[in-house]
Amino acid sequence: MSEMIREDGRKYNELRPIKIEAGVLERADGSAYLEVGGNKILVAVYGPRESYIRRLLEPNTGVIRCRYNMAPFSVDDRKRPGPDRRSSEISKITADALRPALMLENYPRSMVDIYIEVIEAEGGTRCAGITAASVALVDAGVPMKDIVVGCAAGKVNDEVVLDLSEVEDKEGQADVPIAIMPRTGEITLLQSDGDLTEEEFQKAIDLAMEGCMQVSELQKEALMKKYSTE
């Protein structure tokens, strides 16, 4: 059963091809570009900088803010520009997923801004966004405990599979996106959409963890490649 081949020819535990590049934007403090399957995502990080919104600042630590935005041309039907319910949710959960890894105690009353722009979407953009955002944070020189990485697992045709594509997400029975800190294996994001039994849910998490570890290696490679020449 585990030898089943999926719609796009992948095995049940196979990721889509991934490409990560760090430091692609000139004007941002840190940036990253990520492609996974048909997704194309650009992330810019600014800061730590002076908090210009007084009500947000914290006297003993820095704060992060995150904006996830999909380009109008990123999906098949034109998406109406501007924030909507879905993107506000993803902005919030991305900031929450990254926050535990940051060490901003040395930058009290400061603010770090993360801008995630989805240029092309093909399923699993929230995980891809988190993955790219943490690479951009490292590129910005923000002190961190670990490089957070996101990956999803789900259930398609009664089979638990890794890294759902857009078709699998729409026609599948469940989707479990997670984000972890790979060194300790701590989970910083866990969502679940659809119906899963207890065993299937456990299996999905294990599979997604495995996927995260693979993506994590690619993140490290991208950073090493960018900085080893300097």
Next chain:
Amino acid sequence: MIYVEDKNLVIPGQILADDEYYPGRGTFKENGKVCSSLIGLVSLRNKKIRVIPLKSKYVPKKGDVVIGKIDDVRFSMWDVDINSPYSGILPAFEVFGRDKKELNKVYDVGDVLFLRVIDVDEVKKAKLGLKGRGLGKFKGGIIVDISPTKVPRLIGKKGSMINMIKNKTNCKIVVGQNGLVSILLKLKRILPV
């Protein structure tokens, strides 16, 4: 047990060494392991591990000399942008003493100054002053932005690097600890073509 060598490139979350080593700047200790918190180069001294960051933001420190740009002119002080998450202020009495003068006639918005950090308060706001040799307003030249962590490398051992650059290029170069560098070409007269 140590897992890295001196001058190795490390990334956040990478395990550097076991318990018997001490965590220095750019590192932290978790579950008996010393880990890096930055992307940078390892610096080993005895049993202390530090990570020298490749990128960072300037945090004001008392006694530093910095290059700043006037952001705003207020009633009794200037607001100064010092290329940092924390802004600087230049109080009027640091410039005039007890005299009362119009501030914007002395320094206006956009002027670039070489300043000293006199004090950093509890909210990390830097109080700046102009007392000292070579401090004051720049007249001409360009400002170049380098990472504050690279300032020691630009200066070199006892200024060997910066002095060589100054001599060979015939430029007046001023380096601020905040990663801004002012470069001004010294021309005695216009050279014949």
